[in-house]
Amino acid sequence: MDELEQTYLEASDGDARDALRRALGDALTEMASLSGQVGRGFVRAQRLADLARKLGPDRRAREAARG
Numbered sequence: 001m002d003e004l005e006q007t008y009l010e011a012s013d014g015d016a017r018d019a020l021r022r023a024l025g026d027a028l029t030e031m032a033s034l035s036g037q038v039g040r041g042f043v044r045a046q047r048l049a050d051l052a053r054k055l056g057p058d059r060r061a062r063e064a065a066r067g
Contacts, residue, residue: 004057030055 005019012018034055 007057 004023008019008023009016012022
C-alpha cells in the first residue's frame with residue numbers, strides 16, 4: 001500500500017488532499033468498471049488475492065502498455 005500511496009502523492013506534488021481525491025476518483029472509476037464486468041460475468045476469482053491481481057495496478061500497467 002505504501003507504494004500506491006507514494007505514487008498518488010508524487011502525482012499530486014505532495015498535496016495530500018489532491019492525492020486522496022485522485023485515489024477516490026480512481027477507486028470509483030474502477031468500481032464502476034468492475035460492476036459492469038461482474039454484471040456481464042467477465043470477472044471471476046476464487047480468492048481475494050486473485051481478484052486484486054486482476055484489478056490492481058499491474059492490470060493498469062498492462063492496459064497502458066497495450067495502447
